[in-house]
Amino acid sequence: MKAAVIEKQGGVEGLVYRDFPDPEVRPGDVLVNVKACGLNYFDIFVRRGMPGLPVKLPFISGGDIAGTVAAVGAEVRGFKVGDPILVDPMTDEGMVGEEVQGGMAELVRVQHQFVIPLDKRLSYERAACIPANFGTAIRMLHTNGQIQKDDLILVLGASGGVGTATVQVAKAHGARVIACAGSDDKCARLKDLGADHVVNYSAEDFSRKAWAISGKKGVDVCVNFTGGDTWVPSLRALKRYGKLLTCGATAGFDPKEDIRYIWQRELRVIGSNGYLKEDVTAGMLAVAEGKFQLPEIRTFGLSKLGEAENLMEARDFFGKIVLIPDWSGEQA
Incomplete structure (x- = not known):
């Protein structure tokens, strides 16, 4: 798979868009074909390096993940290949994209109990703004x-x-x-x-x-x-x-x-640190029902993650930045 990989902590020059081994799917896992991944400030912290937040390199950040099921482990029930899903990144193994390899890639592995069926009223880009x-x-x-x-x-x-x-x-x-x-x-x-x-x-x-x-x-x-x-x-x-x-x-x-x-x-x-699956699900339903509005969404191709992070650090935007795998360029 292709991924935006943190090869070295520090500036955005440590980010490399390259081939990376596909995740290994274990019996209780869902393999997600990433369609959109929201950028958060914790992605900046992971890339920069922060005391008390050790990261084993090379590493892939990104926790706000929406996509489709690419494969399921032998013990997984209730999901099938092609199902649209949203990820709760606060898993039993640690936070996806902070402690566990994340979604700034074409594929990501997630424990099945932290996968949420995506409300069909939402696009992947909009869903990736929620968790x-x-x-x-x-x-x-x-x-x-x-x-x-x-x-x-x-x-x-x-x-x-x-x-x-x-x-x-x-x-x-x-x-x-x-x-x-x-x-x-x-x-x-x-x-x-x-x-x-x-x-x-x-x-x-x-x-x-x-x-x-x-x-x-x-x-x-x-x-x-x-x-x-x-x-x-x-x-x-x-x-x-x-x-x-x-x-x-x-x-x-x-x-x-x-x-x-x-x-x-x-x-x-x-x-306050993190959230529960119920919180993410409640947010997803409220957005889908029109109770909450999403602000402007700025999308970047995954290969442009460095540019997206520079924009976030400069605070020169309103709303949410979302990365789209397998697409180069930028859309306002």
Whole structure:
């Protein structure tokens, strides 16, 4: 098979599009013919290398996988060759594309219990936008964050895949949302997705703006998966007993800290890592039924993975980037 392989951790020059051995199908596995694979920031972390995230090279990243069944193991029931499917990447063996060889390839092997029949109302490209984005948002806001109706929720990095899903999941629960992005155009699109207020953080201090919107009481919840220099301003924006929810650190995982806000306001900092198959399935059905919108999808041929990752790192896009195997070129 062809695959975009991480030969060396570091820059995108370590990515090589080449032949790679087909996965070995074991009795409980489903072999997936990948039709689309969504790009996430954890793919950047895997390629760069990150403390606490060892990767045995050569390695293939990519966890948001949609495709068809290419083969099934001897013990698998309920799936047949050709069935359209979506993958829950949080498997018993580890996360697909982070700990287990992933979907930036023509074929990928997945334990059968983490394969979801794809709703036929969805294309493969649209389906590949769902697992990490809506699975993460549903688990973070509901299971871990336990958000309440009428909560005022501040969402940083709201223009990316997880961000746009977070805005919509929060609104569907009856929350009020302040969505932050780095341009007026992105802010306008977030308004279209249902955000009550938007903040262009390249032009305004998001923490001060959120404090003003809250009537100088502070927000109930801040969703921060950026880290870096946004961390302390996020704490400042919270009300007494407020919650800071985090599921990543795209701008840096070792930010400056100011714990005075945490003890003085009795804040709760809550981490969220991953999601369950039920979360992915719920997200898939909600998108298929039109309850949630998918933002703009930008597609790249798999051989252009380096270009796609450069675009993600530059934050010069809105929505989701999807890789398509066996297709060269780029489509806006």
